[in-house]
Amino acid sequence: MTDTTSTASPVPAGVKPLVDIQGVHKFFGEHHVLKGIDMSVKPGEVSVIIGPSGSGKSTLLRCINLLETISAGRIYVHDALIGFKEINGKLHDLNTKQIAGQRREIGMVFQRFNLFPHKTALQNVIEAPTQVKRQSKAAAKLKALELLEMVGLSDRANFYPAQLSGGQQQRVAIARALAMEPELMLFDEPTSALDPELVGDVLEVMKKLAKSGMTMIVVTHEIGFAREVGDTLTFMDGGVVVESGNPRDIIANPQHDRTKEFLSRVL
Ligand code: ADP
Ligand code: MG
Numbered sequence: 001m002t003d004t005t006s007t008a009s010p011v012p013a014g015v016k017p018l019v020d021i022q023g024v025h026k027f028f029g030e031h032h033v034l035k036g037i038d039m040s041v042k043p044g045e046v047s048v049i050i051g052p053s054g055s056g057k058s059t060l061l062r063c064i065n066l067l068e069t070i071s072a073g074r075i076y077v078h079d080a081l082i083g084f085k086e087i088n089g090k091l092h093d094l095n096t097k098q099i100a101g102q103r104r105e106i107g108m109v110f111q112r113f114n115l116f117p118h119k120t121a122l123q124n125v126i127e128a129p130t131q132v133k134r135q136s137k138a139a140a141k142l143k144a145l146e147l148l149e150m151v152g153l154s155d156r157a158n159f160y161p162a163q164l165s166g167g168q169q170q171r172v173a174i175a176r177a178l179a180m181e182p183e184l185m186l187f188d189e190p191t192s193a194l195d196p197e198l199v200g201d202v203l204e205v206m207k208k209l210a211k212s213g214m215t216m217i218v219v220t221h222e223i224g225f226a227r228e229v230g231d232t233l234t235f236m237d238g239g240v241v242v243e244s245g246n247p248r249d250i251i252a253n254p255q256h257d258r259t260k261e262f263l264s265r266v267l
Pocket of ligand 2: 057058059188190
């Protein structure tokens with residue numbers, strides 16, 4: 001059923017994956033949304049996921065980030081089994097505190113910039129480090145200013161979300177996720193809600209982050225980004241991985257009709 005074409009990734013063989021997704025299924029009631037997903041991402045890799053609307057891309061990211069519970073299979077992030085602990089071969093649910101601990105290691109940026117509207121850019125970025133990690137305000141602020149500089153918004157630190165463009169808000173959202181020093185960043189169509197002229201700045205920040213060695217899983221329709229920045233490209237359709245491999249190979253020479261048809265629509 002899962003017909004996967006793999007090519008070598010640029011990360012040397014033998015390096016342990018940072019993210020290891022094994023036979024993951026997800027049901028919403030009777031609705032079988034993920035039908036046996038296998039995928040792995042090595043440290044420092046950028047894994048790009050494409051696919052039509054409704055194919056299960058967001059659900060997969062949400063399962064990695066513990067916003068959804070998987071129905072079967074396993075997800076490991078840095079050797080930790082996500083959402084469960086295994087005792088004598090049996091899986092037990094994690095408690096709320098353990099879930100929060102795992103989620104803290106994973107940053108996520110959504111399609112809709114969900115900044116706190118009544119907080120400035122700087123206050124948004126220091127919120128989690130001070131509230132969740134109990135960092136001092138001074139230390140969190142120092143780090144936040146560095147991150148705002150990284151995303152090109154040093155001069156917008158004291159602006160409220162409503163005073164920022166969508167692209168600027170999305171860059172604040174990236175800085176906010178990075179403030180928790182995650183070991184993995186998930187992006188769910190981070191540029192889909194933006195006006196076309198604002199997409200480039202956000203993609204530039206993501207590219208910079210990729211170059212800095214961050215491990216990233218990026219759901220996007222930006223095929224140029226996939227080709228230029230992606231180490232692997234995975235095409236999902238109907239809750240399965242149809243094909244996965246080197247982005248340039250897949251874009252130039254898709255093996256499956258469904259991939260061809262999808263690419264012809266987005267290219
Ligand atoms: P994609 O991100 O690829 O567009 P999604 O993961 O959002 O796809 O959705 C996959 C399928 O799962 C869709 O049919 C969607 O309606 C369904 N779905 C997503 N979230 C829920 C939910 N919370 N409850 C029920 N169905 C859901
Ligand atoms: Mg989605």
